[in-house]
């Protein structure tokens with residue numbers, strides 16, 4: 001099951017932003033490497049990418065990384081070209097980059113709106129723009145998994161209008177592109193995480209914890225989940241692995257929600 005031996009996985013947003021804990025992109029990369037995939041990753045900061053690379057290499061895996069800005073077409077093309085130069089193919093593409101900025105349509109300024117569109121949505125257009133022609137030419141096609149958020153399905157208790165809109169748009173981008181590529185052996189799916197404990201969540205706590213009480217902020221997040229706890233990066237990585245695998249060969253254009261039950265609940269016990 002879930003054997004990726006010799007498969008080339010290109011991961012946008014592979015970085016591990018802190019020494020402690022696991023970011024989602026880093027966990028996805030580590031899982032794929034563990035199952036035999038050759039990892040090629042792009043990330044805004046090389047320092048974060050190198051952290052992931054060290055983890056993978058220490059465990060005996062193969063990983064190359066390159067500084068990349070996923071909002072910039074030339075930078076994405078350079079990443080894709082470098083991966084092709086090294087491995088000659090791309091079997092799996094993971095779009096993991098994403099970040100939320102707070103605000104409603106009135107409080108959010110236009111620059112933030114535009115930057116959210118670029119980071120969370122244009123980025124997947126750019127990676128697909130450069131990778132789909134490669135996958136289409138490969139006899140075995142390819143598999144693309146995009147990382148969205150339940151904020152793209154529901155209002156999750158805080159105003160983040162641009163993030164929610166981009167994460168919803170990402171799901172529709174995935175669906176329609178999946179149909180366009182269905183006869184070309186290229187599958188596209190979305191993983192939709194709920195509240196996940198990552199170094200980024202720690203940052204959110206620093207920024208938004210009421211009265212600066214970070215542990216209380218974490219307890220509040222845990223309490224929102226029917227299972228009583230946030231998920232972790234491995235929970236998301238497991239879902240990504242399944243959708244990218246041959247075992248999911250008849251699944252395309254779908255969303256797999258990984259949220260401990262939040263989106264199935266009205267919030268009342």
Ligand SMILES: NC(=O)c1ccc[n+]([C@@H]2O[C@H](COP(=O)([O-])OP(=O)(O)OC[C@H]3O[C@@H](n4cnc5c(N)ncnc54)[C@H](OP(=O)(O)O)[C@@H]3O)[C@@H](O)[C@H]2O)c1
Nearest residue numbers: 013015023024044045048069070097098149193196198200
């Ligand atoms: N954590 C959650 O609760 C949660 C819930 C639902 C969905 N998600 C989604 O899951 C994904 C990963 O989240 P995470 O919590 O693991 O976040 P993270 O730790 O911040 O990981 C995101 C990575 O993307 C990189 N990145 C940011 N901007 C970039 C750019 N312009 N070009 C290339 N790389 C860039 C970051 O680089 P740096 O190292 O330079 O910062 C970081 O390494 C995101 O799409 C997020 O929206 C997260």
